[in-house]
Amino acid sequence: MKKRILRTAAVLLFSVLLAVSAFLSPLLGSVNRTAGGTGTTAGVQTKTQTENLETGGMADMADKTAEENAKPGEQADTAGKSETAPAENAPEDSTYGVGDGAENTNQSLRVTVLGDSIAKGYSGDKSVHIECYGNLAAEQIASQNRCSYVVENYAKNGLDSTGMNEKILTKEEVAESLQDADVIFITVGSNDLLNECKRVVQEILNTDTKFKSADEALKVLQDAVGENPFLVLRIINALANWDYHSFEVQWRQIMDTVLSLRKEDAQIIVTDIYNPVANIELPSTMNQVVEGIIGNMNQIMEDHAGEYDYSVAPLSESDVCEHVQSDGLHPDQTGQRIIAELVTKEYEQVQQEAGKEE
Numbered sequence: 001m002k003k004r005i006l007r008t009a010a011v012l013l014f015s016v017l018l019a020v021s022a023f024l025s026p027l028l029g030s031v032n033r034t035a036g037g038t039g040t041t042a043g044v045q046t047k048t049q050t051e052n053l054e055t056g057g058m059a060d061m062a063d064k065t066a067e068e069n070a071k072p073g074e075q076a077d078t079a080g081k082s083e084t085a086p087a088e089n090a091p092e093d094s095t096y097g098v099g100d101g102a103e104n105t106n107q108s109l110r111v112t113v114l115g116d117s118i119a120k121g122y123s124g125d126k127s128v129h130i131e132c133y134g135n136l137a138a139e140q141i142a143s144q145n146r147c148s149y150v151v152e153n154y155a156k157n158g159l160d161s162t163g164m165n166e167k168i169l170t171k172e173e174v175a176e177s178l179q180d181a182d183v184i185f186i187t188v189g190s191n192d193l194l195n196e197c198k199r200v201v202q203e204i205l206n207t208d209t210k211f212k213s214a215d216e217a218l219k220v221l222q223d224a225v226g227e228n229p230f231l232v233l234r235i236i237n238a239l240a241n242w243d244y245h246s247f248e249v250q251w252r253q254i255m256d257t258v259l260s261l262r263k264e265d266a267q268i269i270v271t272d273i274y275n276p277v278a279n280i281e282l283p284s285t286m287n288q289v290v291e292g293i294i295g296n297m298n299q300i301m302e303d304h305a306g307e308y309d310y311s312v313a314p315l316s317e318s319d320v321c322e323h324v325q326s327d328g329l330h331p332d333q334t335g336q337r338i339i340a341e342l343v344t345k346e347y348e349q350v351q352q353e354a355g356k357e358e
Contacts, residue, residue, distance in 0.1 A: 091152060091153055091154055091173075093113075093120065093121075093132075093151075093152075093153035093154075093155070094150070094151060094152045094153060095135050095138070095149075095150070095151040095153070096108075096148070096149070096150050096151075097135075097138070097139055097142070097148065097149055098142070098147075098148045098149075100143040107147060107148075108142075108147060108148045108149055108150045109138060109141060109142045109145060109147055109148070109149040109150070109182050109183065110149075110150050110152075110180050110181050110182050110183075111134060111137075111138045111141075111149060111150065111151045111152070111181060111182065111183045111184075111185065112151075112152050112154070112174075112177045112178055112180075112181040112183075112184050112185070113132070113134035113151060113152070113153040113154065113155055113184075113185045114154055114155060114164065114168060114169075114174075114184070114185070114186045114187075114188070114258075115155040115156075115159065115164075115185070115186055115187035115188050115271075116155060116156065116157065116158065116159040116160070116187060116188055116190060116191050117155070117156075117157040117158065117159075117330060118133075118155075118187050118190065118271075118330065118331060118339070119132060119133070119134060119153070119155035119185065119186075119187040119188075120132060120153065120155035120156065120157060121133070121134075121135075121155075121336060122157055122330050123325070123330075124325045124326060124327050124330065125325070125326075130331075130332065130333050130336060131333065131336060132153065132155070132336060133185070133331075133336045133337075133339035133340040133343060134151050134153055134155075134185050134340075135151050135153075136336060136337060136340035137185070137340040137343045137344045137347070138151045138183070140340065140341075140344045141183065141344060141347055144348075152177045152181075154168055154171075154174050154177070155187070156168065158191055159188060159191060160188065160189075160191040160192045160195055160250075161188050161189065161192050161247060161250035161251055161254060162192075162250050163191075164188050164250070164254050165250060165253050165254060165257070169254065169257045169258070175261055178258060178261040178262055179261050179262070179263065180263075181262065181263070181266050182263070182265075182266055182267070183266065183267050183269065183347065184258060184262060184266060184267070184268045184269070185269055185270075185271075185343060186254070186258070186268065186269070186270040186271070186310075187270070187271045188254070189247070189251075189272075189273045189297055189301075190273050190274075190276045192247050192250075192297070193273070193276065193290070193293060193294065193297065194213075194276060194277075196239070196242055197217060197218065197239070197277075197290075198211045198217040200235055200238045200239055201217040201218070201220065201221050201235070202217075203238065204221075204224075204231055204234050204235055204238065205220070205221070205224055205231075213327075215327050215328065215329060218277060221235070232285065232286055235286060236285060236286055236289050239286075239289050239290070239293060240289055240292075242293060244296055244297070244300065247297060247300065248300045251300055251301065251304065252304060255304060255307075255308040255310070256308075258308075259308050259309070267311070267347060267350055267351075268308070268309065268310035268311070269310065269311045269312075269313055269343045269346050269347060270301060270310050270311070270312055270313070271312070271313045271315050271339060271342070271343065272297075272298040272301050272302075272312050272313070272314055272315055272316050273294050273297055273298055273315065273316060274294075274315040274316050274318065274320050274321055275290060275291060275294055275316075275321060276329050277290060277328070277329070278321040278328075294316065295316075298312075298316055311346040311347075311349070311350055312346070313339070313342040313343045313345070313346045314342065315339060315342065318338055318339075318342060319338065320335045320338050320339060323335035323338060
């Protein structure tokens with residue numbers, strides 16, 4: 001009788017052990033994979049972070065990770081802005097990445113981009129994505145410094161210098177981005193010229209037509225000049241009398257604001273203006289006037305570089321004009337790479353000079 005009871009008890013105990021083992025096995029396997037397979041786990045997290053970034057969820061994921069990793073009795077510090085992610089109120093065009101050979105991903109190179117459609121990376125073909133020069137340059141600089149990077153891009157299609165002062169630099173999130181930035185890229189001025197061209201065409205042709213773009217206005221102008229060549233003289237005279245002082249006032253206001261907000265060691269790099277109508281067939285005399293206007297605008301930028309402590313990337317001396325989209329105005333991907341190389345070169349030169357002074 002005792003033996004039968006012992007056998008029954010043994011069978012029951014064995015069954016209980018099997019059940020417990022089956023229950024614990026998945027948990028133990030998960031712990032082992034986490035401890036012994038760190039590379040796999042890290043790879044999955046990196047992919048998840050990238051996917052969250054693309055959907056705007058990078059900051060939320062960083063907060064959740066901090067909370068999960070917090071030790072008992074400790075509270076995760078998620079109130080501050082992550083050094084390796086865009087701010088919660090950053091624009092949709094914000095980008096996060098890691099430079100080649102990055103060793104320090106805890107501290108990021110923070111880049112703020114201000115400007116027009118060139119800085120935004122405008123693509124006339126919605127099926128073609130064009131990476132803006134700010135992202136390309138940030139990746140190059142981050143690779144040199146072996147760190148991660150964050151780009152907050154506040155560029156806006158069609159923006160001129162007045163719009164920069166009234167619509168962009170008045171925003172609180174832009175001010176915060178400038179205060180945190182290590183590098184600031186600024187591209188503006190082309191639309192000041194193009195808007196003046198549209199205004200002059202409307203005035204000369206005596207039309208109330210609201211041209212959607214300078215390209216549209218210039219094509220209408222071409223047709224009108226074909227019918228009446230003497231219109232060219234009136235247009236040249238109107239453009240030649242453009243008030244550069246107004247652009248200079250707006251430019252200095254931009255730089256006053258940026259300089260008042262930037263960190264002491266932040267580097268400001270502006271791009272000068274290349275001829276946005278170089279690929280549009282215009283009378284040679286009119287082209288000369290446009291080139292003269294661009295030269296004067298670029299000189300204004302150069303004249304104030306020392307006063308506001310910024311560098312000028314010379315787009316006007318590059319071959320960006322040869323790498324534009326079908327509209328003849330906006331840089332294609334090769335054009336954006338050229339601009340990225342120019343601003344990166346300016347960054348490197350300033351860094352080298354600073355190193356010599358030390």
